[in-house]
Amino acid sequence: MDPEEEERPQFLHSSISESFELHYPPNFTVFLRAPSFMDALSQLLSSHVPSITQGIVLVASLVSAVVYLFLKTIFSRGPVDGNGNSIPSGPIGLPIVGSFPFLTNYPELTLDYWAKKFGPLYSLWLGNQLFVIVSDPQIVKDLMVTNGAVFSSRKEMFLKSQTIFAGRGITATPYNDTWRKHRRLATGWLNSKAVESYTNVLDYEATILVKELYRYGKAGAAPINPQPHAGRCSLNNMLTITFGTRTDSIDHPLVSQALRLSREFMNCTGPVSNLTDFVPLLQRLPNYMITRGKKLHAGLVDTYGGLVLDIEKRINSGEKVPDCLVKSVLQVNEEEKLDHLDMAILCSAFMIGGVETTASIMQWFSALIPAYPEIQAKAHAELDRVVGRDRLPTVEDEKNLPYIHAIIKEVERVHNPFWLGTPHVNTQDFTYRGQFIPKDTVLVLNTYTMHHDPARHPDPFTFNPDRYINDSTLASESANLTNPYERDNWMFGVGRRICPGMWVAEREVFLAISRMLWAFTMKEIPGEPIDLAEYDGLSGRSPVPFRIRMVPRDDNVARVLEI
């Protein structure tokens, strides 16, 4: 490692960047450490830019930077309201692309750095789009909950909303009647009462998960990567709820197909990751990201639209089809007036929103926990006391397992799959504490900063489940606390767009994690360190592949699992 780099504090400002008077974040050091402008440019193009077209735009923007620095002293950085209140302060950014080049790798670190510099409400430009970054629970509540009628829309992003979801899909639709209809249909299948009706499915899949980990890990004798197994567990839950079907092994073709589609979605649609979304010119030029978006759209419609057609055919031929989202929506379709594409995209939103997310928490748990034998020992003691060794933990046990509950909350705090949530948009001009937020601003929930706030979570970079030991709330209860500083974490978002899948997700994750802990001692493999800093996915994060040893705790495991 470069000794200079070793000594440099993570977020130290470079004197060169200071002299440019721009607010360069840490990943701008790619320029500062390069021997020449051309080297820097080629590094930028190779490491940060997904297509040549975007590269050309970046070159143009760099060449005009000098002119811009001069002009910026003449022009203000954003609009003002009728009373002269201006938009929140923030980094100046580059011409044309704004702050985009600083946000491509680990955007949460850059946004956290700027939150410390500009405060809990700051703005930045990406291309022609204004963003406001919110990093304080009270401000989040004031804007996105108390003023939820204003701050609950979505920006129709070119790639995610228009290309991949074709203007449909609950996650990406603006705050309008189409969204209300899709949200009503979704919550009908995801509310707490509905979850009770299919908890047996979640229970079954969690048991299968543990059996598979036992079998593929050869009862602790062989190293295992738990990721595909966690992925299939989440996938089967969503397949059953949505289509009344499931896969029978990780080798089933639908497993790789569904996980590939979810991963590609996560890689194409980070809230701040596509220059194509913010530079209209790029939307008219041949562009690698557009090709990927179109291919992904076709893949989703083929796969999930195909499953919808299959159910429709079976119903029409008089076959008995298990209860599921698609069946119930088809039955009321006369009045709901959803066409085939609507159905395909609604189902895609379930399969994307409900698979990589819960699987990600199980994966981060499996990647983290081997490094903490003392935490596992405490969890084992609690499980043995409350559940014993003759059965698996069940949903009914959860309230009596505060330490397991706390471990899960702590994993979610340190490894939220969505550091930047799914951004909201305001449908009216709004002035908050003397700062102007014009209509159509994109609001990003900066959960990385909030989850690492030392005032709320002392010693925030330490994995310490004890910090949640007295918090018995479910995620849905915690999200409704009057004092937003007491909320457990911000993983499920906020306000009227809060994740409608949180009841099913929480139950699914509890069953999987409590059973893994009940069955195994999870161990690191000597010489195979697990990388917790790197991750896959721009919008939803999962750990990069790793292997561990999952050693059955005793002979009761095989007996109870009937292996």
Ligand code: HEM
């Ligand atoms: C650990 C698991 C999960 C996490 C971390 C998660 C996170 C999120 C987040 C951050 C949002 C955006 C909220 C906002 O706009 O403020 C969201 C929305 C959504 N989630 Fe989840 N989610 C999870 C599981 C699920 C599951 C199991 C489903 C089931 C289908 C689901 C379905 C949805 C849908 C449909 C939306 C769109 C809501 C809307 O725009 O109105 N999610 N989720």
